Amino acid sequence: MMDKTTMTKEILIAKEDKGLSWEAIAQAIGMSPEWTTSACLGMNSMPADKAAALCKCLDLSGDVAAALEKFPLKTWEQAVPTDPLVYRIYEIVGVYGTTIKELIHEKFGDGIMSAIDFTMDIQKKEDPKGDRVVITLDGKFLPYKSW
CATH class of the missing domain: 1.10.260.40 (lambda repressor-like DNA-binding domains)
Structure with missing residues (x-):
């Protein structure tokens, strides 16, 4: 298989x-x-x-x-934080980081999202099934340069 x-x-x-x-x-x-x-x-x-x-x-x-x-094995090699909230954010990046990277490269080209020219917004979205956390990460795209 x-x-x-x-x-x-x-x-x-x-x-x-x-x-x-x-x-x-x-x-x-x-x-x-x-x-x-x-x-x-x-x-x-x-x-x-x-x-x-x-x-x-x-x-x-x-x-x-x-x-x-098949069900995936969701593992990565970095040390895992122990704070439950920080761990979940870490888990999101571990599980979806390569997806985010792939989609950013497809839409923008070869480069990175700045963590310097960057804003973040955290909102509470009320939901009858349980309130939701909405996190918006807004970073400038920085293309890699060729020389």
């Missing part, structure tokens, strides 16, 4: 070969670009129907679909 690392490599090759954006792939399977990218990078599992649709869109094998359906 194919592992998540091999699955991701095959998806990225097919995405590039077809010249498709994450937005276009997500639209083809009826999901958000953020979630679709995260699943393709191995950090979420896909339901069978979405995995099949993605493989059809990218002309990939059933082995890729099976790997997309």
Whole structure:
């Protein structure tokens, strides 16, 4: 059975070969670009129907679909903070960091988001199912320079 690392490599090759954006792939399977990218990078599992649709869109094998359906092992190598709130923010970056990076590069090019020319906004959004935390990170895009 194919592992998540091999699955991701095959998806990225097919995405590039077809010249498709994450937005276009997500639209083809009826999901958000953020979630679709995260699943393709191995950090979420896909339901069978979405995995099949993605493989059809990218002309990939059933082995890729099976790997997309597998539950991921969400681990990374850094020391983990112990404060529960800080840990959850750390978990978000650990799980979705590569997704954020991939989508920023696709939309802006090769570069980074500044943490110097940067603002953050935290809001409370009332919800009958439980209040929500809304965090907005707003950083200037800094392209890498060539010389």
